[in-house]
Amino acid sequence: TLDLLRIQSVPQGHIWVNSFPTSDMGEPHTQEHLLLGKGSVGRAVSSAETMSLVASNAFTQQLRTSYFFNTAAGPEVFYDHFERQMNALLRPNYSDEEIRREVRNFGVAQNPADKTLRLEEKGSVYNEMTSSFSRSGSRLFHQAALTVYGQNHPLSYVSGGTPEGIRVMKPEDIKRFHAANYHLGNMGMVASVPKEMAIGDVLSRTAAILDRLEPQPPKTKFKTEADLPSPKMAQPGTITIVDYPD
Numbered sequence: 001t002l003d004l005l006r007i008q009s010v011p012q013g014h015i016w017v018n019s020f021p022t023s024d025m026g027e028p029h030t031q032e033h034l035l036l037g038k039g040s041v042g043r044a045v046s047s048a049e050t051m052s053l054v055a056s057n058a059f060t061q062q063l064r065t066s067y068f069f070n071t072a073a074g075p076e077v078f079y080d081h082f083e084r085q086m087n088a089l090l091r092p093n094y095s096d097e098e099i100r101r102e103v104r105n106f107g108v109a110q111n112p113a114d115k116t117l118r119l120e121e122k123g124s125v126y127n128e129m130t131s132s133f134s135r136s137g138s139r140l141f142h143q144a145a146l147t148v149y150g151q152n153h154p155l156s157y158v159s160g161g162t163p164e165g166i167r168v169m170k171p172e173d174i175k176r177f178h179a180a181n182y183h184l185g186n187m188g189m190v191a192s193v194p195k196e197m198a199i200g201d202v203l204s205r206t207a208a209i210l211d212r213l214e215p216q217p218p219k220t221k222f223k224t225e226a227d228l229p230s231p232k233m234a235q236p237g238t239i240t241i242v243d244y245p246d
Contacts (some may be wrong), residue, residue: 001188001220004202006195007091012070012079014190015089019065019181020154020222025169027177028061028163030125033102034174035182036067036085036149039094045084052077056085062159063225075197078105083209088184090213096171103174123166136244143242183220184214 009117019028036058049056049069056069059217062231070079104126106119133137142158149156158165193202234240 002203002206003188003190004199005190005192006019006199007192008070008194009192010070011075011193011197012068012191013078013082014066014068015085016064016066016188016190017089017181018033018063018186019159019177020063020223020228021157022023022154023157023173023175024158024162024165025046025173026125026158026166027131027169028065028100028176029160030169030174031102031178031182032060032065034094034120035089035092038098038102039092041091041093045081045088048081048084052081054081060112060159075184075193077084078193079205079209082206085211086209086213089187090184099171099174103169121167124176125161125192126163126166129158129161129166132160133163134245136242136246139242143240147238147240148231150234153231154228157232180190181223184210185217 017031019031021028034042036042036056048054051074052071054069054071056067058065058067060066067085067089069081071081100123102124104121104123107116107119107122110117142162143158145156159171191202191206
């Protein structure tokens with residue numbers, strides 16, 4: 001799905017993926033961390049950004065994961081980076097070890113007072129979500145979602161992952177989630193281009209890039225909110241007490 005805007009600014013793109021969570025392990029959020037920075041394909045994207053005057057970022061919502069970029073270097077760099085980034089999203093080659101190091105692993109930490117050593121859980125994804133779930137608001141919001149939608153619902157799972165869920169996630173869980181969601185039939189982009197970039201040219205060049213990246217028809221159908229299961233709400237008057245660190 002391509003939404004094309006004409007705005008007199010630098011060319012920019014907001015790429016999104018329908019990434020309905022299937023557990024509390026945080027597979028949608030983990031893709032955001034891995035795809036554009038790990039493996040030789042992901043590292044090539046991040047390395048080229050500095051040389052191409054590209055600024056980019058990403059974020060994970062409950063049902064979508066978004067990757068956006070812009071460049072002040074003009075149309076040719078825009079098309080080059082778009083193809084490079086889409087290739088990384090569709091064809092990652094991060095390793096199992098890179099998954100473990102980015103998500104959750106064990107390291108050795110030293111107590112500065114007495115020099116004793118201890119094992120420490122760490123990892124960018126794990127640290128981020130542990131910090132989030134140390135706040136009362138995150139825990140209350142999660143419980144509210146469970147109350148409204150019930151257990152095992154895409155809207156009550158934590159798309160970023162709970163600390164407990166992240167601990168049991170394996171590399172094959174990440175790869176299975178990627179294979180099920182990251183294909184062109186389940187993705188889209190909002191592109192904004194200035195008037196110097198002719199609409200017909202933008203459409204034909206974008207189509208050519210997508211045809212090169214994925215010449216076969218979509219593997220599965222496009223996900224919509226109509227695919228969500230019916231909620232299983234708690235009984236009226238239900239009260240839940242939520243514990244949090246204090």
